[in-house]
Structures are given as C-alpha cells and as structure tokens.
Amino acid sequence: MGRRRSSGGDRLDSLRAVLRRVVLTLVGVPFVVAIAMSLVDSYRRRGKRTPEFPTRRPHTVEVGDGAITTYTFGRDLYEDMLEAIAGARRQVLFETYIWKGDATGERFKAALVAAADRGVEVFVIYDAFANLVVSPAFKHFPSSVKVVRYPIYSAGWRFFDLRRYGRDHRKILVVDDEVGFVGGYNIGSAYETEWRDTHVRITGPAVWDLKRAFADFWNLHRRRRLRGTERPLLLETASTWEPRVRVQRNVPRLWMFPIRAMYIEAINRASRNIWMTQAYFLPDEDFIEAVKNAARRGVDVRLLLPLKSNHIVADWVSRGYFSQLLDAGVRILRYRDAMVHAKTATVDGTWSTVGTANIDRLSLQGNYEINVEVIDEDFARELEAIFEVDQAHCLELTSGEWEARDLHRKFTELVLAPLRPLL
CATH class of the missing domain: 3.30.870.10 (Endonuclease Chain A)
Structure with missing residues (x-):
C-alpha cells in the first residue's frame, strides 16, 4: 500500500511539475519576447528625427457660453499655455504625466516658478513613475510652488487594493478660473515638434469642471506628499452648468x-x-x-x-x-x-x-x-x-x-x- 501511494504521489508531483512548466512558459515567453522587442526597437530609434507632418492651425469655435480651441502641433499649444501662465494673477493649477527635464520642460518650470514669485498660487502634480529617468535636480521646486508627486507605489500596506495602482495619466492646466487646457500632450521638446497630438483650450463654465477635477485629485493625494502644509485646495464652486461640455474623469481610487x-x-x-x-x-x-x-x-x-x-x-x-x-x-x-x-x-x-x-x-x-x-x-x-x-x-x-x-x-x-x- 505504501508503495502504491508513493507511486501515485510521484505521478502527481510529476504532473504538477509539468503544469508549472507549461504555465511559466505560457506566461513567461510573451514577457521575454515583449522585452526583447522593446529593447531592439529602442536601439533602432536612437538619433532618428521625425519628418515634417501636416497639421492644422489652432482653430476656435464658440460652444455655449464659452469657446474651445483645438491644437494639433505642440509648439502652438505650448506658446499659448506659457502665455496663460505668464498672465496669471491669482492661481495656476498644472498637472502632467510626463515632464521632461529638457529645454521645453525648463521653460514650463521657469514660468511656474516666476508666477509663484510674483504672488500667484501655483499647484503642481506630476507622476513619479513616468518621470523616473528625469534628473532629481529638475524635480526640485522652491517652497513657493506647492507640489504633489504622485508616487511610484501608492498602495502602502494595502497591496491587495486594486484601486490604488492607477497612474496619473492626466494633462491639465487651469489659470485664474478663466482658461483651461486638456488633452494628450505631455511636456517635452520631442512632443513640441515631433509628435502629432491633440489638445484643447477651454473658456467658459467648463473651466470649473477642470478645476474641480484637479482639486479633487489634489485633496485625495496631498497627505504625506505635500511639503509644509496639509491645507486642502478649496473651491468656490460656480453654479453655472454648461450642458454642451462635460468633463468625464476616471478615478480608480x-x-x-x-x-x-x-x-x-x-x-x-x-x-x-x-x-x-x-x-x-x-x-x-x-x-x-x-x-x-x-x-x-x-x-x-x-x-x-x-x-x-x-x-x-x-x-x-x-x-x-x-x-x-x-x-x-x-x-x-x-x-x-x-x-x-x-x-x-x-x-x-x-x-x-x-x-x-x-x-x-x-x-x-x-x-x-x-x-x-x-x-x-x-x-x-x-x-x-x-x-x-x-x-x-x-x-x-x-x-x-x-x-x-x-x-x-x-x-x-x-x-x-x-x-x-x-x-
């Protein structure tokens, strides 16, 4: 009897070993292939310049009680964003996923710091994981600029809580409750001239929805990540709704x-x-x-x-x-x-x-x-x-x-x- 059980147990162990190898192969091979493909593609792209591509000039249409301007070329967009920051009188809310520490990134950082130096409230959010390769020196801001660095790992001890694993993939700029920008553009020199993306500039009541979206994220994640203050970002919520423009936002938390x-x-x-x-x-x-x-x-x-x-x-x-x-x-x-x-x-x-x-x-x-x-x-x-x-x-x-x-x-x-x- 003992030999039979031992033989049966050996066969079961062998079957388990085979199943483990099959599972590891099915799961591991795609990852290995994906990593290899990514490395080869990255090597092939080094030093290559993007040819010119057709774009459309910024165009503004009236929508309800406001207006929406479309951008299809980064340089046009960045000029208007930097102009809006330079003209800020009270508040700037800036959020981005990728923020390169190159010449374009430096221009945005300098504009935000200059706004804070002249007394404007400046709030900044960026995703830490997306900017791992950016120099730590670039990510250092003066105390006049309030910064939330969305962490690489935000679950803490709640590693089982899937609501805490989403990245902050948003790109928002709101200035003085008067103008808002949102769309696909990150901040960097390559995006300024080499990528075809779409962004919009919004005026009117919908700007408040962008501001609420920023404030809700800030207040949800500011604890233990904001230097020197635990003060929430408070809003005087406008009562006006714009029925033709709605801001939809995913909030995994x-x-x-x-x-x-x-x-x-x-x-x-x-x-x-x-x-x-x-x-x-x-x-x-x-x-x-x-x-x-x-x-x-x-x-x-x-x-x-x-x-x-x-x-x-x-x-x-x-x-x-x-x-x-x-x-x-x-x-x-x-x-x-x-x-x-x-x-x-x-x-x-x-x-x-x-x-x-x-x-x-x-x-x-x-x-x-x-x-x-x-x-x-x-x-x-x-x-x-x-x-x-x-x-x-x-x-x-x-x-x-x-x-x-x-x-x-x-x-x-x-x-x-x-x-x-x-x-």
Whole structure:
C-alpha cells in the first residue's frame, strides 16, 4: 500500500511539475519576447528625427457660453499655455504625466516658478513613475510652488487594493478660473515638434469642471506628499452648468470609470459615422463588439492609428484585433512618419471627445484619466476637418494586405496575445 501511494504521489508531483512548466512558459515567453522587442526597437530609434507632418492651425469655435480651441502641433499649444501662465494673477493649477527635464520642460518650470514669485498660487502634480529617468535636480521646486508627486507605489500596506495602482495619466492646466487646457500632450521638446497630438483650450463654465477635477485629485493625494502644509485646495464652486461640455474623469481610487461607458454609449448610438484617432488600441471585447456592430449596421467607422507607435509591443498586440475589425467593415488608417498620440473621436457630426484616455485597459479601467465630451456640431466639424488632414497622411490597411502578411508576423501576434488583459 505504501508503495502504491508513493507511486501515485510521484505521478502527481510529476504532473504538477509539468503544469508549472507549461504555465511559466505560457506566461513567461510573451514577457521575454515583449522585452526583447522593446529593447531592439529602442536601439533602432536612437538619433532618428521625425519628418515634417501636416497639421492644422489652432482653430476656435464658440460652444455655449464659452469657446474651445483645438491644437494639433505642440509648439502652438505650448506658446499659448506659457502665455496663460505668464498672465496669471491669482492661481495656476498644472498637472502632467510626463515632464521632461529638457529645454521645453525648463521653460514650463521657469514660468511656474516666476508666477509663484510674483504672488500667484501655483499647484503642481506630476507622476513619479513616468518621470523616473528625469534628473532629481529638475524635480526640485522652491517652497513657493506647492507640489504633489504622485508616487511610484501608492498602495502602502494595502497591496491587495486594486484601486490604488492607477497612474496619473492626466494633462491639465487651469489659470485664474478663466482658461483651461486638456488633452494628450505631455511636456517635452520631442512632443513640441515631433509628435502629432491633440489638445484643447477651454473658456467658459467648463473651466470649473477642470478645476474641480484637479482639486479633487489634489485633496485625495496631498497627505504625506505635500511639503509644509496639509491645507486642502478649496473651491468656490460656480453654479453655472454648461450642458454642451462635460468633463468625464476616471478615478480608480473611487472605482469610477465613466470614460469607457461614454465611448460605448456614443458608438452604440451612431447612425452615420464614427471617426476615432487613438495612439494605442487595445480594447476589451465589449468595446470591440460595439465598434464591429456599428460597422455592420452601415456606420462609416474609421480607426486612425500610428503605423509605428513609441510602444512596439502595443502595436503588435493591437494587430490581433485587425482581422475581425476589417471583416466587419471598419477602415483602419495608419499614420506614417510620426507618432500620432491623440485620443479623439467624433460621431454623427454632433458628439466629440478629446482627452488623455487611450482605448486600452490601463486607461479605461485603471488610470486617472480625463476627457472632455462635447455635444456641438461646429466642434464636431472641426474635429472632422482635423481627421481628414491626418487621413491624407495615412496608409489604409486592406483585408487583402492584412491576410497576406508573413507567417512570422502571425506567429508573433499569437505569442503576444496573452498580454492583452495587461495593457
């Protein structure tokens, strides 16, 4: 009996060992391949300059009791942001995900410090993880500038609490309750001239929503991270609502993720066209089904993506969706020569959104994000005009071209598929 049990136990141990090796292979291989691809791609990109790409001059449309200006070139945006900071009289709220310590980053830092020196209240938020490679000296501010450095690890002992793992991926500037900026642009010299992104400048009642979004994040995370004071950022909340402009924000700490629902609702209501520009496209199955169903019912669905983004693994994982999208009738447009980092969409010439959230699981169900939702025909028309300029700089992917891709490409997509739920 003892020998039988020992034999049975050996077989069970062998089976467990085999299962462990299989699991480790299935989980480990995609990560190893992803790391190798990223390193090779990073090496190939060194020293390369981005060719010029078409852009549209800043354009302003009246929306309700305010106005919205669109920016598609970083230099135009940065000039207006720095001008707004230079003209601040009472308060500046500045939040960014990436803030490079280069010449452009220094210009923004100098403008913020100068504002604080002349008596303006200056509040700054940046994400520590996104700026790991930035010099510590650059991240040192005088005491006149109040700073929250969103930590690399914020869960503390609550490592089991998934609400505490999201990154601060937002980009916001609010000056004197009068003007607000929000969109996809981070701060850095490369973004100023080499990336195609979209940002908006907002005036009117919607500025208060941007200010509330900043203040709520500041008050939620200021404890133990703010030098010299525990004072919350208080607001005199305006009673005016702007029905045509809504600010949607994901707050993982409160388990709030309205941006995904906003997109799916707009897609499900579409009857004429859905034009989306996205830096990375890694949606969940419900999102994919909504897009495919829209195309099947005759909606003109166009998805504009970078031909080669700054994250090669995201590109390859995203390609795993192309077959089903093309089969459903979705047009896939790939932006060439430059990184398109915009996160925009317009539906039926009426509904539009511009913001910080990518169509991926990290943005829609993990990170702190903020998008402006606009119900206005003039603004939708402007976003459609921007889309058409970008489309002229794209290569359209056809079903025939996609099906004829090399076998090794299909194999790589298969190997990386397990990473989809993590991106």
